[in-house]
Amino acid sequence: MANEGPLYLGFDLSTQQLKAIVIASDLSVVSDSKVDFDGDFGSKYGIKKGVQVNEAEGEVFAPVAMWLEALDLVLSRLQEKDTPLNRIRGISGSCQQHGSVYWSRDAETLLSGLQPDKALVDQLTGALSHPYAPNWQDHSTQAECDQYDTQLETAERLAQVTGSSAHHRFTGTQIMRLRRKLPEMYTATSRISLVSSFLASLFLGSVAPMDISDVCGMNLWDIPGKNWSEPLLELTAGKDGVCELRNKLGEVRQDGGGSMGLISSYFIVKYGFSPKCGIAPFTGDNPATILALPLRPLDAIVSLGTSTTFLMITPVYKPDPSYHFFNHPTTPGQYMFMLCYKNGGLAREKVRDVLPKPEGPDPWATFNQHALSTLPLDVKSTGDPAKLGLYFYLPEIVPNIRAGTWRYTCDSVNGSSLTEASAPWPAETDARVIIESQALSMRLRSQKLVQGPGAAVAGELPAQPRRIYLVGGGSLNPAISQVIGDVLGGIEGVYKLDVGGNACALGGAYKAVWAFERAGGETFDELIGKRWKEDGAIRKVGDGYKEGVFEKYGNVLGAFGQLEERTLEVARNT
Numbered sequence: 221m222a223n224e225g226p227l228y229l230g231f232d233l234s235t236q237q238l239k240a241i242v243i244a245s246d247l248s249v250v251s252d253s254k255v256d257f258d259g260d261f262g263s264k265y266g267i268k269k270g271v272q273v274n275e276a277e278g279e280v281f282a283p284v285a286m287w288l289e290a291l292d293l294v295l296s297r298l299q300e301k302d303t304p305l306n307r308i309r310g311i312s313g314s315c316q317q318h319g320s321v322y323w324s325r326d327a328e329t330l331l332s333g334l335q336p337d338k339a340l341v342d343q344l345t346g347a348l349s350h351p352y353a354p355n356w357q358d359h360s361t362q363a364e365c366d367q368y369d370t371q372l373e374t375a376e377r378l379a380q381v382t383g384s385s386a387h388h389r390f391t392g393t394q395i396m397r398l399r400r401k402l403p404e405m406y407t408a409t410s411r412i413s414l415v416s417s418f419l420a421s422l423f424l425g426s427v428a429p430m431d432i433s434d435v436c437g438m439n440l441w442d443i444p445g446k447n448w449s450e451p452l453l454e455l456t457a458g459k460d461g462v463c464e465l466r467n468k469l470g471e472v473r474q475d476g477g478g479s480m481g482l483i484s485s486y487f488i489v490k491y492g493f494s495p496k497c498g499i500a501p502f503t504g505d506n507p508a509t510i511l512a513l514p515l516r517p518l519d520a521i522v523s524l525g526t527s528t529t530f531l532m533i534t535p536v537y538k539p540d541p542s543y544h545f546f547n548h549p550t551t552p553g554q555y556m557f558m559l560c561y562k563n564g565g566l567a568r569e570k571v572r573d574v575l576p577k578p579e580g581p582d583p584w585a586t587f588n589q590h591a592l593s594t595l596p597l598d599v600k601s602t603g604d605p606a607k608l609g610l611y612f613y614l615p616e617i618v619p620n621i622r623a624g625t626w627r628y629t630c631d632s633v634n635g636s637s638l639t640e641a642s643a644p645w646p647a648e649t650d651a652r653v654i655i656e657s658q659a660l661s662m663r664l665r666s667q668k669l670v671q672g673p674g675a676a677v678a679g680e681l682p683a684q685p686r687r688i689y690l691v692g693g694g695s696l697n698p699a700i701s702q703v704i705g706d707v708l709g710g711i712e713g714v715y716k717l718d719v720g721g722n723a724c725a726l727g728g729a730y731k732a733v734w735a736f737e738r739a740g741g742e743t744f745d746e747l748i749g750k751r752w753k754e755d756g757a758i759r760k761v762g763d764g765y766k767e768g769v770f771e772k773y774g775n776v777l778g779a780f781g782q783l784e785e786r787t788l789e790v791a792r793n794t
C-alpha cells in the first residue's frame with residue numbers, strides 16, 4: 221500500500237450487499253470491504269436476498285434501518301483492515317436504482333447533529349417518514365404505469381421525454397402509489413431521496429441533491445428539457461400538489477463531478493476521516509458500472525448482478541418504449557442505453573437448484589458442466605429443432621409479462637415452425653437454454669445500436685458489439701461468460717473486470733477521483749483514460765464472435781421475438 225497521496229472511496233449499495241472499495245489516484249485498489257445483508261443480519265430485518273416481499277400487492281421493499289446499520293458495519297470493516305481512512309480525499313458511490321427514501325421533517329436536524337458515540341441506526345430512524353424503500357423488483361404499480369403511459373398521450377412520447385416508458389419500479393409511479401396508499405406518510409415527508417442521494421446525504425450530514433443520471437430512472441425528469449416534467453409532477457401529486465412535490469424532490473445537481481460539501485463530523489470522529497474529505501455526487505449502480513472502465517461507443521457491458529443489465533454508451537438520444545435512456549453520469553451530451561431484466565441471477569439460481577447438488581465447493585459446477593456440454597440451441601444434428609425458453613420466476617420487465625416458464629422449439633435454420641414444447645425438456649438442457657435466451661433478448665433489442673458502425677469496424681463481419689465486458693457476481697462464472705459471448709459475439713472478444721463483482725463500487729471510486737482531480741474541463745474519459753491500464757484491470761475470458769456459431773443464433777432471433785410476442789398475447793388474454 222503506497223504510504224502517501226490521496227485515496228478515494230467508492231460504495232455500491234445494491235440489492236443484496238453494501239460494498240466499499242478504496243483506490244489511489246493511479247486507480248490501484250488499496251482496500252475493500254463488504255456487508256452481505258442476508259449473511260450479516262440473518263433474520264433480524266425479515267429479509268430474503270436483501271428485500272421483504274408483500275406478494276398480495278406485488279410490493280418489494282428494503283428496510284432503510286438495515287442500510288444504516290450496514291454503513292457503520294462496512295466502515296468498521298475497512299477500519300479493521302487498517303485502511304488509512306484519514307487519507308481519503310473524496311467519496312462517491314453507486315446505488316441500486318429507482319428506490320426511494322422518505323425523510324421526515326426532523327431529517328436535517330438529525331443528520332446534522334449525529335453523535336459519533338452512537339450508531340447511525342439508533343439516531344436516524346426518526347429522520348425517516350417511512351421505514352421502507354421500494355425496491356426495483358417491486359411490481360405494485362401497474363395502475364400508475366397505465367396513467368403515466370397516457371399522460372403525455374403515448375408511451376413513445378413518455379419515452380421521448382423521460383428516456384423510458386412507464387415502468388413499475390420507476391420512482392415516479394412508486395411515489396404516486398405511496399401518496400395514495402399512505403397519504404399521512406406523504407404529507408409528513410419533507411424530502412424524497414433516491415438510494416444514491418440517500419447514501420450521499422448520510423456522509424454530507426444534510427439531504428443531498430439527486431444526480432443527473434440516476435434521476436432518469438424516475439419517469440419524472442424531462443431529459444431534453446433538463447428539468448422536472450410539469451405534467452408528470454401533476455399526475456403524480458395532483459394539480460395542487462406540484463409545488464409540494466417539487467420541494468420534496470429538490471434541485472437536481474447537473475454536474476456529476478466536483479464536491480457537494482465536506483464530510484459530516486460523525487465520520488471524522490468515529491472512523492478517522494479527514495475533515496477535508498469531500499462528498500461527490502453519488503449515482504445509480506448501472507451508470508456507475510459504465511464508469512468502471514473507459515468504455516467506448518460500440519462496447520457493451522453485461523452486468524450479471526441480482527438483475528441482469530445490458531449497457532452501452534452513445535452520443536445519440538434515441539429513446540424507445542422497449543428500453544431505457546439515461547443521461548451519462550459524467551459527460552453532458554452522452555447517453556447510456558440500458559436493458560434491465562428482473563429474472564437475471566436469481567432465475568439462473570432457480571435453474572441451477574433443480575439440478576443435483578455438486579459434491580465440491582462450487583455450487584455452480586453441475587449447472588456449468590451442462591451449460592458447456594449442451595450444443596448451441598441444443599441442436600445436435602441437422603434437422604434438430606432449436607430450443608428457446610423464457611424463465612420468468614418473477615414478473616419480468618423486458619418484456620412486461622407475468623411470471624411463468626415457457627419452452628418452445630423452432631427450425632434451427634430459419635426460425636420457422638415456432639411451437640410450444642409439449643413437455644418440459646430435461647432440466648440439464650435448461651442450463652444452457654436460460655443463458656442463451658437471456659442473451660438472445662439482449663441481442664434482439666440492441667441490434668440497432670450496433671448496426672452501421674459495427675459493420676464498418678468489422679469489415680465483412682456481421683454487426684455486433686466491439687467488446688463485451690462482464691461484471692457483477694455472475695461474471696465469475698466461466699460457462700455463463702462463454703455462452704453470452706457465443707450469442708452476443710464481440711469482435712474483440714469477451715472480457716471480465718478483475719473486480720467483476722465490485723465493478724459499480726469501482727465505478728463510484730473512479731468517479732470520486734475524477735470529481736476531485738479533474739483539471740479545468742477535463743472529462744471523465746480523458747482523466748481515467750490516461751490512468752487506466754488494461755493489464756490487471758480486465759481479463760479476456762472468451763473469443764466473442766465465432767463464425768458459424770453467432771450466425772446460428774441470428775437464424776432464430778426472429779423466432780425468439782415471436783415467442784415473446786406470442787407469450788405476451790396469451791398472457792394478455794388469460
Ligand SMILES: Nc1ncnc2c1ncn2[C@@H]1O[C@H](COP(=O)(O)OP(=O)(O)O)[C@@H](O)[C@H]1O
Pocket residue numbers: 234235236237524525526527565566569584691692693694695696697700721
Ligand atoms: N460463480 C457464480 N456463477 C453464477 N452466478 C454467480 C456466481 N457467483 C455469484 N453469482 C450471482 O451473483 C448474484 C449477486 O451478484 P452481485 O453483483 O453481487 O449482486 P447485487 O449487486 O445485485 O447485490 C447472486 O444472485 C448470484 O446468483
Ligand SMILES: O=C(CO)[C@@H](O)[C@H](O)COP(=O)(O)O
Pocket residue numbers: 234235236315316317318356389437504505506525526527528529560
Ligand atoms: O432496476 C435496475 C435498473 O433499472 C437494477 O439494475 C437495479 O439498479 C438493481 O441492481 P442490482 O442490485 O442487480 O445491482
